Amino acid sequence: MGIQLSERVQAVPPSGIRKFFELAEERDDVISLGVGEPDFATPWRARTAAVDSLERGQTSYTANRGMRELREAIGEHVDAEYDLEYDPDEEILVTAGASEAVDLAFRAFVNPGDTVAVAEPAYVSYAPGVTFAGGEVLPVPTYERDEFRLTREALEASGAADAEVLVMCFPNNPTGATMELEHLAPVAEFAREHDLTVISDEIYAALQYEHEHTSIATLPGMASRTVVVNGFSKAYAMTGLRLGYVMGPAEAITGMNRIHQYGMLSAPTTAQHAALEALEHCDDAVDEMTAAYDRRRQFLLARFEELGIECFRAKGAFYAFPEVPTEQTGDEFAEDLLEAEGVAVVPGSVFGSGGEGHLRVSYATGMDELREATDRIERFLD
């Protein structure tokens, strides 16, 4: 008898994205709007800092929580940008990507059988992460009529009052939805009333185009029950360097670090040096990338309007989330579009309830490719 996978692993199906990845890989003429990472290179200064750290032989473990100067820089950065105040010694943990931070949070806060409310459509790793932690996923749908914002009504209707943990991600992958203070307040009120621990994934916080980012942790009474996840992958185009961070009450961070110190020990040292340089010297690069995304966003939304494709005006991340413009399901449309025109988009169903009938269209792709892809979509629809 060979190795038996655990029930938790067996309970998690392969990612729905995998199928479209394999379909797209079968051809070499694909223009991909299915990519969930920046098409920009990591800012040069950050890259040179990584190389410099290697040349200086800085290749040993760092403190479990991450280099202190990096935690200090993170603390100063989030205070200045998002009005979040955290003690770098006790309330910030540097992780191997924001994904590790989310995973740590599930394992630190979820007991077997606990209910975790997940605002959906959602990043594909949340539900499996809950399962791996032994929890039960409770989908909380967001709706296009609400511009895919999480609402108190949806929380109540889905039974989230009985959940222990709420996971939310704004600006959102896959919808591009954002939430402002007025939208966050009722959610925060609900979390306080029902004693929910909130995992707020704010990895796309830097990528907002029509208003400033607000973190739910800044609302009254929320700092003590919220962990905020962020990282360098999206804002600084550092996906491959795998560096994220999580901030929250000292006891929460200490608990997460207890897992991190045994599993990961510390985040990659080279990446931490790159991240420190990025925080201290690469704001201009972030501004330039954000401005470029915004121009592409506006282009894509304008093209969809011209093509008669219904799409709410997403104001964050680098995704548009249009409705499927035919009678097909999202899966059928995405497969046919890929087959006929070589344009890869991801069906919304991959991202959970409420995603069906939509497509995730990434604009982390150059303007020439965006123009060609939308021309092909136009041809496909004719």
Added chain:
Amino acid sequence: MTASARDALLDSLLENARYSTADLARMTGLDESDVEAAIADLEEDGVVRGYRAVVDWESTDRERVRAVVEVNVELDRETGYGDVSRRLAGYDAVDTLRLVSGDYDFHVEVIGDSMRDVSAFIADEIAPIPAVTQTVTHYAMTTYKESGVDFGDGDDDDRLSVSP
């Protein structure tokens, strides 16, 4: 037009001056007529001075030589930097001309069809200018980056075609 829309338009043109008016309108949220008017204003105001292709001549069969020439000048009561610059800028072979700080006065980029052409131009036209006291010529051997465009092969998109 707002300053941010004007900046977005300029950034878009810097990215690719060949974007169509329709694309620029989509990217900036402006009407096409507003884009056309704004570009006309930018040109008229001398903000946008021209549009050119960035050509990697090494990828062509055509011989093309570029030299950076450091030019020192000695001024007198009748001759200022402006006078010298006008004389230098008048030559078609002078592609770029800047007054710079440091060890020399003018940074001149000269383009020609051959090293002989460029040498002859510097010897026959630049050196004899009365105010010019010294020229130092550096021939460009390989161009790696020009006008913000990297000529290397690092632009390949090696991201997964579909990712979370």
